[in-house]
Amino acid sequence: MSQVPAATKAMRVLKFLASQPDPVPLDRIMRACSLPRSTAYHLMTAMAEEGFVTHLVDERRYGLGVAAFEVGSGYSRQAPLQRLARRPLAALADKVGESAHLAVLHGRDVLYVIEERAHGKPSLVTDVGVRLPAHLTASGRAILASLPQAQVRALYPDKDSFVERTGIGPQSLSALRTILAEARQRGYAVENGEVTTGFASVAAPVLDHNDLPLAGVAVTFAEDGPVDRAAVAEAVRATAATLTRRVGGH
Incomplete structure (x- = not known):
C-alpha cells in the first residue's frame, strides 16, 4: 500500500482530468477517483493553490491548471x-x-x-x-x-x-x-x-x-x-x- 496516499489521490485526479475533453464537476471527480466529498474538496483546493487545477467557479467545474501544462511541457523538453x-x-x-x-x-x-x-x-x-x-x-x-x-x-x-x-x-x-x-x-x-x-x-x-x-x-x-x-x-x-x-x- 502506498505510504503517500494524498499524493496517490492527487495523481489519480490529474490523470482523470487529463483524460476528459472538458472541465468536470466535483461529483464526477469523486466517483472516478473514489474520493469522499470532504477529501475531494480539500484535495482540489490544495491542487488549485499550487496551480495544477483550475476551479471554474461560475460553471462549478474543475479543469487542469497551468502547472499541469508546465509538467507536460517539461516532459516534451526532456x-x-x-x-x-x-x-x-x-x-x-x-x-x-x-x-x-x-x-x-x-x-x-x-x-x-x-x-x-x-x-x-x-x-x-x-x-x-x-x-x-x-x-x-x-x-x-x-x-x-x-x-x-x-x-x-x-x-x-x-x-x-x-x-x-x-x-x-x-x-x-x-x-x-x-x-x-x-x-x-x-x-x-x-x-x-x-x-x-x-x-x-x-x-x-x-x-x-x-x-x-x-x-x-x-x-x-x-x-x-x-x-x-x-x-x-x-x-x-x-x-x-x-x-x-x-x-x-x-
Whole structure:
C-alpha cells in the first residue's frame, strides 16, 4: 500500500482530468477517483493553490491548471521516451541489420522521433520529424491496434479520413479493423509497400501502465531482400517489450 496516499489521490485526479475533453464537476471527480466529498474538496483546493487545477467557479467545474501544462511541457523538453529508447533501437538495428525507428501517434498521423539507420542501408522516408498516415504504417497500425475501438472509430469517422501514398492500403474503417485485428492476433503489425513502393515494415507497440500505446517500434527493409521476417518481428517485439518495462508498463 502506498505510504503517500494524498499524493496517490492527487495523481489519480490529474490523470482523470487529463483524460476528459472538458472541465468536470466535483461529483464526477469523486466517483472516478473514489474520493469522499470532504477529501475531494480539500484535495482540489490544495491542487488549485499550487496551480495544477483550475476551479471554474461560475460553471462549478474543475479543469487542469497551468502547472499541469508546465509538467507536460517539461516532459516534451526532456523527451524521456526518446532517451530510454535510443540504445535499444540502436541494438535492434545492429541485430537485424536493418533500419529501426520509433514513432508516436499525432492525430491520424505517426510522428517519427528516432531513426537508427543500419550500416549501408539507404535513407528512408521515416526520418526524424516526418509525419505519415498512421493507418498505412506498421508503427501506426501497432499503436492503433492497442487503442480502444471507440477511439479508432473517432479517428476515422468517414472515407475522407483514409489517404493513400502508393495506391494500396485500407480505404474504410472495416478494412482497417481487419488489419488491426490481424496485428493483435499475431502480436505485431505489418505493412508491405503502402508507404514506399518496394519496402516493408514490421512493428510492435510500447505500452504504458494502463496497457495503452505510447509509441511504435518498427524495422523497415526491402521487400525483395533476404530478410527473415519472423526473426525481425521477434526482435521488434522484444525491443518493444523492453521499452514497455522501462516506462512502467506490464
